[in-house]
Amino acid sequence: MQVFKLCLKILKKNIPTLLIYVIIFIGIATMMSADAAKEQSDLLFTGSKVNLAFLAEEDTPLVQGLKTELAKKANFVLLPDEKEALQDALYFRKVSYILRIPEGFSQSFMEGGNVQLEKTVVPNAFSTAYFDLSINQYFNTAKLYVEQFENLSQEELVQYLKSDLNQTTVVELADGAHPRKRIFANNFFNYLAYSLMAILILGMSSLMLVFNDKNLRQRNACSPLSNASFNQQLILFVLLFTGFTWAVMVTICLFFSFNHGLDTNAIYFLINSLVFSVCAASISYLIGLVVKNANVIPAVCNVVTLGLSFFSGVFVPMELLGDSVLKIASFTPTYWYVAANNHIAALRQFNLTSLQPILNCLLMQLGFALAFFTIALVLSKKRKYE
Amino acid sequence: MIVHVKNLVKRYRELLALDHLSFTVDDREVFGLLGPNGSGKTTAINCLLALLAYDKGEIKIFGRPMTPESYELKRQIGIVPQNVAVYNELTVYENIDYFCGLYVEDKKLRKEFVAEAIEFVGLNDFTDYYPKKLSGGLLRRLNIACGIAHKPKLIILDEPTVAVDPQSRNKILEGILELNRQGATIIYTSHYMEEVEQICSRIMIIDKGRAIATGTKEELKAMITLGEKITIESQYITETQLSELRALPNVISADYKNKQLIIKSGKGSNNLEIVLDAIKREKIQFGKIYSELPTLNDVFLEITGKQLRD
Structure with missing residues (x-):
């Protein structure tokens, strides 16, 4: 196992450089994934209160009940009941909703009359629509009671409403997955495309550069070490190095993304990243064969990894990239890796139909790996006879 | 016979x-390719x-x-290539251990062999050094240690003293002779005729891929007509005096150039x-006068018509 041990020693000399990439990855990926997950999960649903000016021209139990109910979703702002003061408050966004209860409203409502509330709102504010729903919900429920019970007093009605509207429903997704956790994992695994490939290229190129030295190649060829044994040891090392790098990187990902236990999505993230690491290893092996100068390795590594990451949706979401960019990106394995990650993050059901797009992405990555390895082998054979 | 090369x-x-090159190398011989x-x-x-x-x-x-695929044969051969072939990522000790390990699997034996090789080339004080920290001479010695550590029966040294200082060169040449005394057969290539003359028991002179002469140095020198080269430093010689010298018995040629008369x-x-009698007779003024026996360069010159170092 002389060649294998030699590989270890050569790699040992490059560990400081590789560690820099691991540390940078952990730092950047954690920060960016956490921020992105927070932003994106906020978009799903978060309750917020509207600043409301509540102007009641009567003080009945029904109006008091409405005010109590709205207090759950609104911050009451006291304003003088003057047209100019109210308009200023809306303009300067002190309030986004002004609700006026006209005199006689409660009486008319209890008698089943067609009554209307007066509202003044900030134009096109989505929070006001949400608030309208709450008011409608209150009066629609009230209307049901008024129609069903004769001689119902306002106090009784308010008690019924209070009881009904206090009922809440907890919504849980069918698979029990935590969306925020999954968004974090999606981003984290996407960033892995950059750092995993960078580490593999740096490690493998440094190694291949040594073995491609003509003098050393000839010197080894003079020894009783067979070509087969040499290649076996080298391939074993490449596989172990790839596997070890993958294991370290995904452990970091899992630690940050799934620290409360793994779910099925995590397993698919793992499979996808493993397939991608095989592909990254093939690219690294090819680059290692082509690069002839140690000083060029970091430059090549940065150009390849950053280039692929930028236009394949690692750093910029695919939705923000143009169609033509994505079309070009589809000729790279990173695109398929990121696409698979995005599919996995959105996965709720695990049947063949829902898994099909992911399987396609995995096959594409394996295809790329095979193509790069084939090119590398052809180059390697050609060089042997130079 | 250890090596047999035919046509x-x-x-x-x-x-x-290579133009129908043929040669043989016998057991425990130091065979020079010049x-x-x-x-x-x-x-x-x-x-x-x-x-x-x-x-x-x-x-x-x-x-x-x-x-x-002759791996068993390769196990018995040591090679010291012309270009230093060592790993810059490994120390002196690790390099010798790596190359020795390609031939010797037994760890204990390998450790002994590596220690002996280090001792042999005198790199004891540099075992933890990386090759880039070594001087040219030390690097060449490391190259040799990597080639001989496994105690091969046949050692091939391809111009091992290129760009080496005279002190290191002598140490390397002494080392090669010591390896030969210990029982190894040596093939030594060089374009330095002095080195080849110094250590090789048999020499093959090669030019344009063709063997032009093979034998011991004495046999090679016997192949040519030149027996002695007499050099006389003189300020002035007339054409008549030169003709008289050329007419002397056994003189092949007499040429006067750059105030040196070479007979x-x-x-x-x-x-x-x-020659001295003739100089006295012709009243030729001279400073230094010395006589040399023919060298391998003279052999090469006479056979090919050009200098060995052209």
């Missing part, structure tokens, strides 16, 4: 690098080691054909005495 032909497209740069020495060695495919011919080592005589005794 070896190697072409690089139009260039005939020739100018580009004469085909390294190509011959590369063919011998099965690093290069050749067009025609036969190579046998230890009586068996040498192929790229080449054939084999025979009293050459110097005859």
Whole structure:
């Protein structure tokens, strides 16, 4: 196992450089994934209160009940009941909703009359629509009671409403997955495309550069070490190095993304990243064969990894990239890796139909790996006879 | 017979690098391959080691054909290549251990061999050094240690003293002779005739891929007509005086150039005495006068018509 041990020693000399990439990855990926997950999960649903000016021209139990109910979703702002003061408050966004209860409203409502509330709102504010729903919900429920019970007093009605509207429903997704956790994992695994490939290229190129030295190649060829044994040891090392790098990187990902236990999505993230690491290893092996100068390795590594990451949706979401960019990106394995990650993050059901797009992405990555390895082998054979 | 090469032909497209080269190397011999740069020495060695495919011919080592898959034969061969081939990522000790490990699997034995090789080339104080920290001479010694650590029966040294200071060169040459005394057969290539003369028991002179002469140094020198070269430093010599000298018995040629009169005589005794008498008779003023026996360069010059270092 002389060649294998030699590989270890050569790699040992490059560990400081590789560690820099691991540390940078952990730092950047954690920060960016956490921020992105927070932003994106906020978009799903978060309750917020509207600043409301509540102007009641009567003080009945029904109006008091409405005010109590709205207090759950609104911050009451006291304003003088003057047209100019109210308009200023809306303009300067002190309030986004002004609700006026006209005199006689409660009486008319209890008698089943067609009554209307007066509202003044900030134009096109989505929070006001949400608030309208709450008011409608209150009066629609009230209307049901008024129609069903004769001689119902306002106090009784308010008690019924209070009881009904206090009922809440907890919504849980069918698979029990935590969306925020999954968004974090999606981003984290996407960033892995950059750092995993960078580490593999740096490690493998440094190694291949040594073995491609003509003098050393000839010197080894003079020894009783067979070509087969040499290649076996080298391939074993490449596989172990790839596997070890993958294991370290995904452990970091899992630690940050799934620290409360793994779910099925995590397993698919793992499979996808493993397939991608095989592909990254093939690219690294090819680059290692082509690069002839140690000083060029970091430059090549940065150009390849950053280039692929930028236009394949690692750093910029695919939705923000143009169609033509994505079309070009589809000729790279990173695109398929990121696409698979995005599919996995959105996965709720695990049947063949829902898994099909992911399987396609995995096959594409394996295809790329095979193509790069084939090119590398052809180059390697050609060089042997130079 | 350790090495048997017969009618070896190697072409690089139009260039005939080896032209029906044949030679043999006997057990415990120090066999020298002498020739100018580009004469085909390294190509011959590369063919011998099965690093290069050749067009025609036969190579046998230890009586068996040498192929790229002759791993058992390779186990008995040590190679010190012309270009230093060591790993810059490994220390001196690790390099020797790596190359020795390619041949010797037993760890305990390998440790002994590595220690002996370090001792042999005198790198005891540099075992933890990385190659980039070594001087040219030390690097060459490391290159040698990597090639001989596994105690091979046949050692091939391809110009191991290129760009080495005289002190290191002497140490390397003494080391090669010591290896030979310990029982190794040596093939030594060089374009330095002094080195080859100093250590080789048999020499093959090679030019344009063709063996032009083979034998001991005495046998090679006996092949040529030149027996002695007399050099006389003189300020002025007339054409008449020069003609008189040329007419002396056993004189092959007499040329006056750059205030040096060089008289080449054939084999025979009293050459110097005859020339001195003539100088006295012709009243030629002279400063220094010295006589040299023919060198391998003279052999090469007489056979090919050009200097060995051209």
